[in-house]
Amino acid sequence: MISELKIKRLPEDVVKKIAAGEVVTGPYAVVKELVENSLDANATRVEIEIVEGGKSLIKVADDGEGMSPEDLLLAVEHHCTSKISSLEDLDRIFTYGFRGEALASIAQVSRLTITTRREEDPTAVVLQVDGGERSSLKESVRQKGTTVEVRDLFFNIPARRRFLKSANVEGRMVTEIVHKFALVSLDQHLVYIKDGKMIYNLPPAGDLKERVVSLFPQVKRDALAELEYREEGIKIGGLISLPIWTSRARSHQFVFVNGRYVRNGLVLAAAERGYAEMLEHGRHPFILLQLELDPEMVDVNVHPQKLEVKFYEEQKVLDAIKRAIRQTLRKHYTLKLTPLPEEAVEKSESTFSVNTSTTPSQSVTVPELQRETSPKFSLFPRKVERIKQLVKPETYEVKVETEKKPVFHLTPFALMKNRYVLCEYEGGLAIVDFHALHERLVYEDLVENLEERTNPQFLVLPVELEMDELLKSTLEEQRDFLESLGFRVSEAGEKYSLVAVPAVLIGGDYTGVVYEILEELKLMGVLEKEKIFKNALASLACHSAFRTGDTPSLEDVTQMIKEMERKNLRTCPHGRPLVYYLEYSELDRYFGRS
Secondary structure, three states: OOOOOOOOOOOHHHHHHHHHHHHOOOHHHHHHHHHHHHHHOOOOEEEEEEEHHHOOEEEEEEOOOOOOHHHHHHHOOOOOOOOOOOHHHHHOOOOOOOOOOHHHHHHHOOEEEEEEEOOOOOOEEEEEEEOOEEOOOEEEOOOOEEEEEEEOOOOOOHHHHHOOOOHHHHHHHHHHHHHHHHHHOOOOEEEEEEOOEEEEEEOOOOOHHHHHHHHOOOOOHHHEEEEEEEEOOEEEEEEEEOOOOEEOOOOOEEEEEOOEEEOOHHHHHHHHHOOOOOOOOOOEEOEEEEEEEOHHHEEOOOOOOOOOOEEOOHHHHHHHHHHHHHHHHHHHOOOOOOOOOHHHHHHOOOOEEEOOOOOOOOOOOOOOOEEOOOOOOOOOHHHHHHHHHHOOHHHHOOOOOOOOOOOOOOEEEEEEOOOEEEEEEOOEEEEEEHHHHHHHHHHHHHHHOHHHHOOEEEEEEEEEEOOOHHHHHHHHHOHHHHHHOOOEEEEEOOEEEEEEEEHHHOOOOHHHHHHHHHHHHOOEOOEOHHHHHHHHHHHHHHHHOOOOOOOOOHHHHHHHHHHHHHHOOOEOOOOOEOEEEEEHHHHHHHHOOO
């Protein structure tokens, strides 16, 4: 008796829809494929329009070469393409598309209409495909080029449509794709319309900086440096920001390989390593890398959406990127050493300030260190006054301890470089990052006194917010969230201004913290709301705390350390350690003492 087969061949229409899901993952993927087709057709003008985040309508129109009626019928069939014709062609791909799957896949999961005309054809032709069901060709009227309309994406696959995100989130993802094409298509006129509103009307750009600043107003032109580097088989161009402009998010980092946008964490990591120690921990520069390599040295056929590539000599490429970044930065930061006159050397002061009061645990002496003589609370009254609010009143008064302190009970005795505090404990030495510590104390205070600390304080003069389209749309969508933190934003036409900030931020970096919080809010729906709220409070704390260069007195820092010990704090709100411990036993081993 033959048992019933459990493994069965899938029907062809099911196979096609599964394959379509690998290419068409959402509206942004459709826009990507259609714009790539327009650029491959040598279009000089590309218009992109979406409605409801692309879920209802995606429309891409160009003035490219157009298609003949015969080519149009083939274009919606699987694995039909004009880009390659043999296996060898995969080793020398110069176009965006090459698989012949995009239009066929889109046609399987939407209501597709294509109108096209070549220069030599008397009329245009229209083809409609409804969920894979093709209609006959019809004549139409159009100038040279192609218009593709995609309606009701995933209308015939309800399970996939349910997993699409909100219209706002899908719309932001489309905007991100438009940004990437705008950065690499300087010779094209790009138009982007979202829900009937003109978002971008970008004529051909004179240079890359012009295009970057038009897309990202918050990135300052004078903070950008041009990359220009060559070595055997590799050319690297693009732009990077100098260390004076950084962001907590990596949303302003782009990699293009032979004109194609790709995702490659190793390349971006190599670029950031090129900055060496010029970047503050947790901050990321603007990076736009344009890599040009022999197509035979790059494999672009490793990802369904062609978003990833493999390099034949990966380490060589990564090393070249680091060298390109360092070479560019050297042009802007040249170290010049000028000998000081002898009298200046004699009068130079130590960079340490020391508390010379003695306690039993202070067995380390530091020669030539000066006592802190500057007046208390004179340099940064608002921030130093905040220390009094952050620590318990009963612990603020300095008391000389006579009993032996327990292990890890720190005794500060010197400030170093306006950044660190040297402390002693029973088992060795400890170094405290007092900027990070102050940031954590502000964060803890925010959590405990949220309503009071986020009470809006109206500014005498509004502060203009220069934002790209992604931040603007995020602000509109999450305005209530911002207001819950004490911010108030007014709108006049296309301009946004900050008119009130939370009480904790008075005197801080207003625009910087707004940009950081909006970057966090872009992830709403991806991260949990509670996580985003905590990150927003961490940004508030960071911009309200001491900055490098702010100098509290040793007495102030002592109280901060006591509060750290009382609350058992170990990291700043962003996860950086507060204390580095160096045990005496480790010092003994280093100096060869038994």
